[in-house]
Amino acid sequence: MSAGLPLLVLHDFGDPAAGGPWVSALQESGWPGAVHGPELPGHGSSPGLPGNYESSDIALSALRALADQQWERPVVLGVGASGWPAQVLALGGRAAAVVLVDGLGGPWADAEEVIDAGRRWLRAIADDPEAHAPPVPGRPDPRVRHGISAQRSRALAERAAAAMPVPALLVVTGASPLPEAEAGRLASLFPSGAVLARATDPSPGSVAGLVAEWGRALASQA
Amino acid sequence: MQLAEPDRAGFVEVNRTRLRVWEWGDPADPPVICAHGAHDHGRMWDDFAPRLARLGYRVVAPDLRGHGDSGRVSSGHVWSSSALDLALLARHLGPPVGMVGHSFGGGQVGYVAAVWPELVRWVVNLDGLGPPAGAFEEADLVEMATRSLQAAHRALSGAPRVYPTLDDMAERRAQVNVRLPRPWLDHLVVHGASPVDGGYRWKTDPMFGAGIPDDFSLDHLRAELSGVTCPVLVLTGAEHDTWSELTPEQVEERLAWMPNARHHVIPGAGHYVHVEAPEAVFAEVASFLREVRG
Numbered sequence: 282m283s284a285g286l287p288l289l290v291l292h293d294f295g296d297p298a299a300g301g302p303w304v305s306a307l308q309e310s311g312w313p314g315a316v317h318g319p320e321l322p323g324h325g326s327s328p329g330l331p332g333n334y335e336s337s338d339i340a341l342s343a344l345r346a347l348a349d350q351q352w353e354r355p356v357v358l359g360v361g362a363s364g365w366p367a368q369v370l371a372l373g374g375r376a377a378a379v380v381l382v383d384g385l386g387g388p389w390a391d392a393e394e395v396i397d398a399g400r401r402w403l404r405a406i407a408d409d410p411e412a413h414a415p416p417v418p419g420r421p422d423p424r425v426r427h428g429i430s431a432q433r434s435r436a437l438a439e440r441a442a443a444a445m446p447v448p449a450l451l452v453v454t455g456a457s458p459l460p461e462a463e464a465g466r467l468a469s470l471f472p473s474g475a476v477l478a479r480a481t482d483p484s485p486g487s488v489a490g491l492v493a494e495w496g497r498a499l500a501s502q503a
Numbered sequence: 504m505q506l507a508e509p510d511r512a513g514f515v516e517v518n519r520t521r522l523r524v525w526e527w528g529d530p531a532d533p534p535v536i537c538a539h540g541a542h543d544h545g546r547m548w549d550d551f552a553p554r555l556a557r558l559g560y561r562v563v564a565p566d567l568r569g570h571g572d573s574g575r576v577s578s579g580h581v582w583s584s585s586a587l588d589l590a591l592l593a594r595h596l597g598p599p600v601g602m603v604g605h606s607f608g609g610g611q612v613g614y615v616a617a618v619w620p621e622l623v624r625w626v627v628n629l630d631g632l633g634p635p636a637g638a639f640e641e642a643d644l645v646e647m648a649t650r651s652l653q654a655a656h657r658a659l660s661g662a663p664r665v666y667p668t669l670d671d672m673a674e675r676r677a678q679v680n681v682r683l684p685r686p687w688l689d690h691l692v693v694h695g696a697s698p699v700d701g702g703y704r705w706k707t708d709p710m711f712g713a714g715i716p717d718d719f720s721l722d723h724l725r726a727e728l729s730g731v732t733c734p735v736l737v738l739t740g741a742e743h744d745t746w747s748e749l750t751p752e753q754v755e756e757r758l759a760w761m762p763n764a765r766h767h768v769i770p771g772a773g774h775y776v777h778v779e780a781p782e783a784v785f786a787e788v789a790s791f792l793r794e795v796r797g
Contacts, residue, residue: 330519331576332568332576332585332587333583335577335583335714337580337655341577391722395718395723396727400617406587407619413591430583433718437718441644444643
């Protein structure tokens with residue numbers, strides 16, 4: 282492991298550029314340590330899955346990446362739908378700190394809305410022969426265009442925030458599924474303190490500078 | 504116990520996986536899909552399926568993904584993928600189909616009926632009304648996350664447990680399924696184990712136990728079950744058993760969420776209601792089918 286603060290980046294689900302641009306942007310912005318941004322399954326050249334994409338698949342990809350890098354507790358950055366797996370890694374003792382870029386969850390939905398969305402999601406996949414045909418190696422997976430079931434429970438987001446045992450940076454952009462005031466309310470629940478920052482959009486170029494600045498401050502306190 | 508070998512065995516390619524399917528009955532008869540419970544496999548229908556076939560059905564019992572001889576899983580969050588497998592299998596067989604499910608499989612066939620009502624004519628649910636109420640209580644999230652990541656780590660990196668003999672596997676199952684008769688334990692083990700160096704391992708994919716916490720609650724279960732509009736027969740055992748922890752009031756509450764469900768309690772049976780009381784279960788199923796077939 283290289284010196285400094287290692288950072289694992291979990292790119293957003295459906296981002297065709299995957300993790301590469303995040304690694305470059307964070308390194309160029311002066312993140313104080315090694316940066317690793319694996320391609321999630323079905324993205325880039327990473328093989329597609331034999332079934333639906335779930336948040337647990339992102340978490341398992343993260344655990345594989347930690348094993349590959351021989352990292353026990355890096356900082357974990359989760360973008361969009363990867364925010365929930367990043368939070369679970371932090372809650373479960375596998376992150377020294379967490380960065381969530383539009384990754385707090387949402388938009389909030391009640392149980393009926395979640396189940397209804399799940400029905401429509403499954404029917405759409407069933408009616409898309411490309412999406413349930415075997416994925417073609419080396420090509421982006423057409424099933425990815427159907428998305429992933431995101432964390433949409435306000436109650437679970439509140440529980441996670443209140444239980445979060447590590448420092449957090451919460452980046453809210455113009456594409457956030459939550460209003461800024463709601464993100465601010467959740468930020469106030471983090472017991473170890475959460476820094477709330479704003480960016481125009483969730484692209485690496487827009488976000489990497491403020492993440493790196495926060496990381497340098499964190500490293501200086503360690 | 505009298506078990507019949509399947510009339511046919513094969514594989515069906517659906518939803519990016521290969522399902523092992525076991526079949527009984529005339530292929531020209533109306534199809535019925537039987538879905539087993541978690542950690543079981545399609546040969547658990549070796550008693551029930553031939554009885555159903557004799558009523559004039561083509562009975563198809565897959566090994567669900569991650570189980571038996573079927574394809575592997577990427578994680579334990581297989582609910583939606585496995586349901587899609589069953590829906591595409593129903594399309595392959597020619598809908599509408601009847602569906603029978605035990606435990607996890609009972610939940611699965613209900614979910615398929617809710618998502619694709621045009622594919623499912625009727626459902627028989629054998630003690631598969633969902634987890635006990637305690638499973639929905641808010642546990643400590645740090646503890647849940649830690650446990651789930653440790654389980655995932657074991658699934659990713661650990662070698663599967665090897666049992667020296669099939670008898671050892673049957674003894675292990677007997678500790679969990681305390682009411683299952685020994686001949687059934689042996690049957691489920693013979694078809695649920697693979698030989699490896701030094702003995703045997705379970706065919707069930709270790710990744711089936713790997714997942715992370717999510718927000719599934721009793722409200723979500725209600726929303727799922729309320730979408731099941733086809734005729735449903737629910738059979739539960741009268742005896743206390745592992746995985747049969749719903750109170751009668753909880754059973755009634757969940758039944759009420761399905762607009763077209765009826766329920767019978769089978770005396771002298773626990774969670775494996777169709778295994779422990781096959782005659783009584785089949786009598787209820789046959790009566791239900793006479794009614795719903797018109």
